[in-house]
Every structure is written in structure tokens, then in C-alpha cells.
Amino acid sequence: MSIQAKQPKPKTCKNPACRASFVPQRLGQAVCSPKCALATVEVQKAKEKKSLAQAGRRDIKVRKEALKSRGDHMKDAEKAVRDYRRTYELSIGSGCISCGESQESILHAQGWKTGGAFDAGHFLGKGARPELRLVPSNIWLQCKSCNAGSSKYARKGQTVSQAFREGLIGRIGLEAVEALEADHTPRKETIEQLKAITAEYRAKTKELKKGQAA
Numbered sequence: 001m002s003i004q005a006k007q008p009k010p011k012t013c014k015n016p017a018c019r020a021s022f023v024p025q026r027l028g029q030a031v032c033s034p035k036c037a038l039a040t041v042e043v044q045k046a047k048e049k050k051s052l053a054q055a056g057r058r059d060i061k062v063r064k065e066a067l068k069s070r071g072d073h074m075k076d077a078e079k080a081v082r083d084y085r086r087t088y089e090l091s092i093g094s095g096c097i098s099c100g101e102s103q104e105s106i107l108h109a110q111g112w113k114t115g116g117a118f119d120a121g122h123f124l125g126k127g128a129r130p131e132l133r134l135v136p137s138n139i140w141l142q143c144k145s146c147n148a149g150s151s152k153y154a155r156k157g158q159t160v161s162q163a164f165r166e167g168l169i170g171r172i173g174l175e176a177v178e179a180l181e182a183d184h185t186p187r188k189e190t191i192e193q194l195k196a197i198t199a200e201y202r203a204k205t206k207e208l209k210k211g212q213a214a
Contacts, residue, residue, distance in 0.1 A: 015039045073194040074133070080201035081134050082120035087205050089141035090118065091212060097121070097167040098146035098160050106143045119147035123164055124181065131187045134197060137180060140168065 011029075013020045015036035022032035031037045068076075095102045098121075101109075110117040121142035126133040146160050158166065169177050189197065 016043065070191050070194070073191050073198070074189075077134055077189070077194040077197040077201075078126075080198045080205070081136060082139055084201040084205045084208070085136055085139040086118060086120035086141060087208050089120075091208060094141050096143040096146055097123075097140040097171070098142055098163045100163075100167060101143060110144050113144045115144075117144055118142070119144055121147040121164070123168055131185060132180070132183065134187070134189070135180075135183075137172070137176070140164075140171075 008024050010021045010023050013022060013032040013036055014030040015032075017039060018032065018036050020032050031040055090103065093103065096106060096118075103118075106117045119142050120139050122129075122132070123138050123140060124132050129138075132138040142164075146163070149160055165177065
């Protein structure tokens with residue numbers, strides 16, 4: 001009595017563009033036709049090319065990071081803190097700290113501007129008060145015009161700086177504003193500390209945006 005050979009089970013073609021069902025004619029056959037075999041080779045080549053490109057980009061990023069100065073890391077940290085403060089202030093419906101205009105009003109008047117209508121501005125400028133450059137309570141939502149120093153939108157009869165102070169007193173109180181003005185604590189963050197600040201505030205901004213999208 002002869003033993004009948006076991007018939008191979010149907011398989012699904014490995015070509016993503018085909019995925020047809022076929023019965024393999026040989027061991028290890030993964031595609032249904034020579035055409036699909038050629039297609040899978042091209043797909044694999046494309047994957048390998050993409051993988052190499054990604055590895056190249058990662059290598060470039062690592063090299064750039066290694067070449068960064070403390071000043072570069074300070075800029076990264078400041079941007080991360082400002083991005084978070086702007087995102088947070090917008091999320092709770094704050095208007096411009098200087099002119100007091102609402103988000104809707106600012107968008108209507110300045111929404112066409114490059115980079116958007118809103119900035120995160122320092123109450124005490126980083127030029128005169130660099131020690132407060134990364135202090136969140138020194139950074140508040142401003143419209144583009146006020147942050148650029150234009151008094152066009154400032155509170156009537158005041159400079160942008162005076163209006164900023166008045167708006168801030170309204171938000172956190174005179175005592176807190178005076179404490180901020182009196183804060184001359186030296187701050188000389190190391191590169192590692194600046195990296196940690198950048199990572200912390202980028203994560204906070206990401207989490208805030210994630211919550212808004214939910």
C-alpha cells in the first residue's frame with residue numbers, strides 16, 4: 001500500500017500588493033509568481049534604503065548634539081520652557097498679558113503673522129535679567145505686537161512693559177510680582193541641567209497637547 005504525499009496547504013502571497021492565496025510548488029515558496037518575487041525584492045530594497053537613511057539621520061543628529069555649545073543648549077531649554085508656557089496659557093483661555101486682548105480678538109487682528117499671533121514673552125527681559133531666563137513665572141502669553149514692543153495694542157496710556165506689569169499683578173498679585181522683580185539669584189545651569197530642563201518641558205508640552213486632543 002503506497003503512502004500518498006501530503007498536499008501542501010495554501011499560503012498567502014508575501015507581496016503586499018498581491019496577498020493572493022496560492023498552493024506552494026516548492027519548499028519555502030513565499031510568493032505566488034516570479035512577478036511577485038521581483039516585487040518583494042524591490043520592497044525589501046526600499047526598506048533597507050529607508051533603514052540606512054534613518055541610521056544616517058540619527059548619526060547626523062548625534063554628531064550635531066555633540067557639537068552643541070552651552071549657548072545652544074540654553075536656547076533649546078528656553079524654547080522648551082516658552083513653548084510650554086505658551087501652550088499652557090492658550091489652553092486655559094488667557095489673553096495677552098500686556099494689552100489684555102482676548103485670544104479671539106488677537107487672532108482676528110494678527111492671525112496672519114508668520115509663526116502665529118501669539119508669543120511667550122519675558123516679563124523681565126533676558127538681556128537685563130538673564131538669571132530669570134528659564135523661570136516659568138517670568139514667561140507669559142503675549143500677542144505678537146506686544147512682544148515685539150509695539151504700544152499699538154498696549155493698555156491705554158502705558159508702555160508695553162508697564163502694561164505687562166499691570167496685567168501680571170492682575171494674574172498673580174503685587175506681592176508675587178515684587179518677589180519676581182527682587183529675585184537676583186544667580187543661575188548658571190550646566191549643560192546636563194539644561195538638557196534635563198529641555199527634556200522636562202518638551203514632555204510637559206507633549207502631555208498637555210495630548211490631553212487637549214483627547
